Amino acid sequence: xxxxxxxxxxxCGGCQLSLLDxxxxxxxxxxxxxxEHFPMIREGEEFPESDLVLVxxxxxxxxxxxxxxxxxxxxxxxVALGTCAVFxxxxxxxxxxxxxxxxxxxxxxxxxxxxxLFTRRVLPLDAYVxxxxxxxxxxxxxxxxASFLKGSAEGARPTRESATVCAECPLRxxxxxxxxxxxxxxxxxxxxxxxxxxxxxxxxxxxxGCGALCPGSSGYPxxxxxxxxxxxxxxxxxxxxxxxIRRLSRTASNKDEQVAGYFMDRAHAFFMFCAxxxxxxxxxxxGTSGIVYRLGGE
Amino acid sequence: xxxxxxxxVFGEAHLRVEVEEGGxxxxxxxxxxxxxxxxxxxxxxxxxxxxxxxxxxxxxSLYHRMAACLAMEKALGVEVPESAGRVRELLLACQLFRxxxxxxxxxxxxxxxxxxxxxxxxxxxxxxxxxxDVVGRMMALNSWGESVLRNISARAVHPLTPVPGGLTFIxxxxxxxxxxxxxxEMMGLARETSRLVRMLLRRNEDLVGELGIQxxxxxxxxxxxxxxxxxxxxxxxxxxxRRKIGALDLLERxxxxxxxxxxxxGYRVSGDGYGILTGPLSRINVMGSYGTEMADSELEExxxxxxxxFRGILLSHALRLAEMIMALEKITGLxxxxxxxxxxxxxxxxxxGSGEGVVALEGAEGLHLLKVKVEEGYVSGTEYxxxxxxxxxxxxxxxxxxxxxxxEDTGExxxxxxxxxxxxxxxxxxxxxxx
Numbered sequence: 001x002x003x004x005x006x007x008x009x010x011x012c013g014g015c016q017l018s019l020l021d022x023x024x025x026x027x028x029x030x031x032x033x034x035x036e037h038f039p040m041i042r043e044g045e046e047f048p049e050s051d052l053v054l055v056x057x058x059x060x061x062x063x064x065x066x067x068x069x070x071x072x073x074x075x076x077x078x079v080a081l082g083t084c085a086v087f088x089x090x091x092x093x094x095x096x097x098x099x100x101x102x103x104x105x106x107x108x109x110x111x112x113x114x115x116x117l118f119t120r121r122v123l124p125l126d127a128y129v130x131x132x133x134x135x136x137x138x139x140x141x142x143x144x145x146a147s148f149l150k151g152s153a154e155g156a157r158p159t160r161e162s163a164t165v166c167a168e169c170p171l172r173x174x175x176x177x178x179x180x181x182x183x184x185x186x187x188x189x190x191x192x193x194x195x196x197x198x199x200x201x202x203x204x205x206x207x208x209g210c211g212a213l214c215p216g217s218s219g220y221p222x223x224x225x226x227x228x229x230x231x232x233x234x235x236x237x238x239x240x241x242x243x244x245i246r247r248l249s250r251t252a253s254n255k256d257e258q259v260a261g262y263f264m265d266r267a268h269a270f271f272m273f274c275a276x277x278x279x280x281x282x283x284x285x286x287g288t289s290g291i292v293y294r295l296g297g298e
Numbered sequence: 299x300x301x302x303x304x305x306x307v308f309g310e311a312h313l314r315v316e317v318e319e320g321g322x323x324x325x326x327x328x329x330x331x332x333x334x335x336x337x338x339x340x341x342x343x344x345x346x347x348x349x350x351x352x353x354x355x356x357x358x359s360l361y362h363r364m365a366a367c368l369a370m371e372k373a374l375g376v377e378v379p380e381s382a383g384r385v386r387e388l389l390l391a392c393q394l395f396r397x398x399x400x401x402x403x404x405x406x407x408x409x410x411x412x413x414x415x416x417x418x419x420x421x422x423x424x425x426x427x428x429x430x431d432v433v434g435r436m437m438a439l440n441s442w443g444e445s446v447l448r449n450i451s452a453r454a455v456h457p458l459t460p461v462p463g464g465l466t467f468i469x470x471x472x473x474x475x476x477x478x479x480x481x482x483e484m485m486g487l488a489r490e491t492s493r494l495v496r497m498l499l500r501r502n503e504d505l506v507g508e509l510g511i512q513x514x515x516x517x518x519x520x521x522x523x524x525x526x527x528x529x530x531x532x533x534x535x536x537x538x539x540r541r542k543i544g545a546l547d548l549l550e551r552x553x554x555x556x557x558x559x560x561x562x563x564g565y566r567v568s569g570d571g572y573g574i575l576t577g578p579l580s581r582i583n584v585m586g587s588y589g590t591e592m593a594d595s596e597l598e599e600x601x602x603x604x605x606x607x608f609r610g611i612l613l614s615h616a617l618r619l620a621e622m623i624m625a626l627e628k629i630t631g632l633x634x635x636x637x638x639x640x641x642x643x644x645x646x647x648x649x650x651g652s653g654e655g656v657v658a659l660e661g662a663e664g665l666h667l668l669k670v671k672v673e674e675g676y677v678s679g680t681e682y683x684x685x686x687x688x689x690x691x692x693x694x695x696x697x698x699x700x701x702x703x704x705x706e707d708t709g710e711x712x713x714x715x716x717x718x719x720x721x722x723x724x725x726x727x728x729x730x731x732x733x
Binding site: 008010011012013014015016017018020021023024026027030031035038039040041042043044058060061063089090091093094096097098100101104105108113114115116118122138139182183184185186187213214217218219220223225264265267268269272 | 299303305306308309310314328330331332333334336337338340341342343344345346349350353354355356357359370400404417418421422423424426430433434437440441444452453454455456458459461462463466467558559560561643644645647648649650675676729
């Protein structure tokens with residue numbers, strides 16, 4: 001029986017809950033694996049040798065980094081669980097706003113308090129250690145998690161290339177064009193593509209696997225919680241901000257600069273779940289991914 | 299100094315035990331899960347605030363999302379359509395059930411069932427190795443809580459539908475019908491579990507009479523825990539004195555309590571001295587009754603055994619089950635009028651504007667206080683106090699007193715276990731409190 005460990009770094013616990021929310025499937029998983037470490041449901045301070053380790057969250061302080069390196073050394077397969085672990089998640093927006101409690105932690109530690117030293121910047125897990133499998137989602141979709149764990153117990157690994165949320169979305173084109181609009185400031189016509197109505201929707205640049213839950217069945221534009229698609233990561237012309245502005249400009253019959261000027265909150269709007277992703281930083285002035293990757297690895 | 303990781307709690311925390319030569323240990327608490335939520339919302343348009351703040355906590359995400367929506371609506375003077383208001387009440391009732399079911403299933407029942415067992419066995423994984431059926435039955439409450447939120451708000455973790463101005467959609471007939479049909483079975487299971495918890499608490503009477511006894515103030519939002527305007531706060535003393543204050547006044551009077559060796563901040567209310575207690579025990583001490591038939595019948599049983607008002611923090615577990623029953627009754631009442639929900643709009647437009655909104659939202663474990671400042675539609679700042687931050691002063695006091703009892707029991711392992719049981723009785727969420 002393979003040994004499974006779940007490790008919690010700086011996170012909201014949502015991806016651990018996704019696992020617990022599997023109901024009967026979770027009971028099956030408890031039969032398939034020997035659960036060695038799972039802070040939300042069982043004790044165990046030390047990290048055991050494990051066959052499969054799911055790591056939730058980001059490195060936010062020195063003790064997280066120490067834990068992550070220990071875990072990596074004792075894990076056969078390390079899985080980045082959830083968008084925080086894979087791309088930094090919404091926590092990456094702290095990079096945009098400043099250092100948070102970084103300076104406070106330093107000054108209190110210097111004063112003799114036993115506080116952990118916080119990181120100045122949020123980064124995905126693979127900036128620190130090699131990651132074998134990435135399962136993004138905020139939270140990770142329960143069905144994907146169950147099928148991964150069941151498959152993994154039999155030695156299978158996910159190999160599918162990513163498509164985009166639009167590939168799964170049932171909304172159709174048409175409707176009155178215009179915009180750009182803010183979702184809360186104007187009612188949307190149901191059944192019609194949000195982008196075609198002039199609302200920002202990250203579906204064309206976000207990886208699939210959620211079944212287009214937000215735009216497709218919940219009447220809500222995609223915010224990008226599964227993280228950028230392979231295309232958005234690889235091709236500079238599909239950068240989430242550049243491409244979204246281009247699409248909205250086409251709908252609104254406006255110039256790109258006019259649409260760009262409409263969004264004063266570009267980090268939140270276009271990079272809500274991936275502001276920490278070094279690939280995007282590298283494309284912009286002041287990008288630091290070269291330095292970031294030198295920190296990585298064991 | 300030694301640190302002990304707290305397992306079976308929501309979030310990341312350690313007990314810190316310091317012993318000076320020849321003296322009794324001093325017990326503190328450190329929470330290290332900071333992620334930067336105090337700053338990440340700054341500068342975003344208000345449409346994104348619910349998405350961002352709901353990520354603060356996977357367990358209580360609906361409360362964070364709802365608080366963000368309510369604060370935006372207050373700041374910009376927006377009313378929500380009546381049908382959306384009713385569905386929001388339904389969502390809050392579902393979340394109350396879900397949160398308590400998680401606490402009881404994952405954290406508390408193993409402690410109450412096997413208080414003397416090795417901590418390595420006394421948990422869901424250990425129990426599963428002994429009896430899969432028992433764990434399956436325990437998990438059924440949680441599974442229903444998850445299913446109901448998924449059916450009504452698309453997801454149990456980070457639900458989607460509440461937005462400033464209302465909801466993205468009103469649940470359809472199929473979802474309501476599923477809910478209506480599944481409630482009787484869940485009510486049976488909740489009542490059965492409630493009896494079990496009372497029995498287990500009586501078996502641990504010594505702990506019930508000792509842990510978390512305090513004479514501080516108790517605080518609850520004006521309309522707990524559903525409906526209403528969520529602006530006022532009730533504060534009650536054990537002496538019987540009661541008063542009401544506005545949420546903005548509460549925020550102005552809330553004093554930060556800095557703790558050593560942690561960046562977590564506690565709060566006390568100036569003029570109230572000792573500290574504040576929030577959560578299921580305070581709620582019923584302030585309210586006196588639940589206002590629904592079956593929950594009040596459970597309450598009478600609890601009063602018969604332990605008297606009223608309630609003091610020992612472990613009694614919160616019996617009250618959590620009573621609240622789960624109340625939630626099921628509220629859900630039943632709300633869906634009985636679901637036929638009229640589909641007739642109106644699900645949301646109103648939120649105009650671009652400026653203002654400040656303060657919300658005191660009663661969550662499962664106490665008061666969430668959120669202030670949002672909006673300038674021309676964009677969020678220029680947020681302030682937030684989590685339920686645990688109100689409880690922290692009292693909880694630390696309790697840990698300090700328990701710390702003195704080392705050696706009176708059967709060794710360090712039992713002593714530490716008792717400390718953990720005491721902390722879990724507050725059902726603390728360090729995700730919410732860490733920021």
